[in-house]
Amino acid sequence: MTDVSVDSKSSTGQDSGASTAPLLETKKLTRHFRVGRGLSRQMLHAVDDVDLTIDRQEIVALAGxxxxxxxxxxRLLAGVYQPTSGEIYYQGRPTSSMRSRKDQLAYRGDVPMVFQDPFSSLNPAFRVSHGILRSLKLHRPELTRAQRLEEAERVVEAVGLSPAGDxxxxxxxxLSGGQRQRVGFAQALAHKPKLILADEPVSMLxxxxxxxxxxxxxxxxETEGVSFLYITHDIASARYVADRLAxxxxxxxxESGPAESVLANPKHPYTDLLLGAVPDPRAPLTAAVEGDTGEPPKVIDPTPGCRFRWRCPLVVDECHQTTPTLRILGTNHEAACHVAEPDA
Structure with missing residues (x-):
């Protein structure tokens, strides 16, 4: 993957040596939520021990x-939630060390988010220009008013909306739903970001x-040198746009690896299940997805073992005892499954 050039000093205070590190990386990232009260209080394990890497100028799809x-x-990467444990590294620097307002503002400018719902993500009381100009004033204070107006028109044109002034x-x-979502991308682009977190940006269109x-x-x-974390439940769109798929x-x-490798040669039974659920126009209407049996996942105070074991057609005794971890099964291709076999 081609690296984009970086300044000798990044907006979060990193020097040029950080360019050798991944753009963003998580290690054992975990987030739990308390549910219930008193004696009935339990812990919901929303995210457990996630290792994720996003390189410069790369599109990574996160599907499920x-x-x-x-x-x-x-939301953890955007700073909306704080991790229960684990760490997020941005250009080699842990985000937990970014305690000053200046560092936090710089990080949020470098890693903005585009939300799922284009109808509620924009304030209906203001014109489109308001959000873009406000982002420019907050995250790029060095620009004059005239420069902010010029940059606002540039980012609106960059996302395919013209004439920008109109x-x-x-x-x-x-605006239509598609136009509103493009405005969301324009607002993110106004920050001059390095990574955009796109949370199911096309699911409501x-x-x-x-x-x-x-x-x-x-x-x-290609044009702005920005990376993407594309979150989706649509395997077809992930295959179309992503370099890597988790x-x-x-x-x-x-499971994670190059998108084509994961989809052409899935190693985990759940990935197989997802691919089987993709409609095939050649299949009869009564065709069912094989292997999709059992209970939904248990994420409230889960016991050790594979969380897919209740639906897995390949389950063995070890799946009930030990939680599998990601292991290399192909070229840059990992899966967390006790029975998955590596490439020959």
Whole structure:
């Protein structure tokens, strides 16, 4: 993957030596939530021991069903939630060491988030220009008012909305869903980011306009040098846009690797299940997904063992006793499964 050039001193105070480190990396990232009260209090394990790496100018897709912990990871990386344990490293520096307001603001400018719902992510009381200009004033205070206006028009044009002047003077209700989501990308782009966290950005849009947003991510990667963490439950879109793919189930990453390798040669039974659920126009309408039996995942005070064992057609005794960890099974291809076999 081609690295984008970085300044000798980054906005978070890192020197040029940090460019050899991954852009963003998590180690044993964990987030638990307390549920219930008193004697009935329990612990929900939303994210457990997640190791994730995103390189410069790379699109990484994080896929899985609803409730698997994908959006919790995005909020941890964005600083909305604090980890229960584990660490997030940005350009080699732990984010827990970024205690000053200046460092935190710089990190949030470098790693903005685009939300799932384009209808609620924009303030209906203000014109489109308001959010973009406010982001520029907050995260790029060195710009003059005239420069902010010029940059706002540039980022609006960069996300495929034109004429920029007309779009910026509209209210959100005057835009379509696809246009609103592009405005969300423009607001993120105004920060001059290095990584955009895109939390299911196309799931609420019509199928006919989703491809345009996926192409936009690829274009911004090339033209702006920005990386993406693309969170989705749609395997087809992940295959279309991502360089690498991580599959998440019940708070764990169960498989990761190059997107084509993971999808062409899945090692974990859950990945197989996801691929089997993708509609095939050649299959009869009554076709069912084989192996999808058993109970949903247990993430409230889970016991040791594989969390997919209740639905897995390949379960063995060890799956009930020991929680599997990711192991190399192919070229840059990992899976957390006791029975998965490595490539020959």
């Amino acid at each position: 069903e609803s409730g698997s912990g994908k959006s919790t990871i995005a 779009i910026m003077h509209r209210y959100p209700y005057e 019509d199928v006919s306009i989703r491809i345009g947003l996926l192409n936009l991510m690829s274009e911004l990667r 599959i998440m189930y019940a708070g764990h990453i169960v």
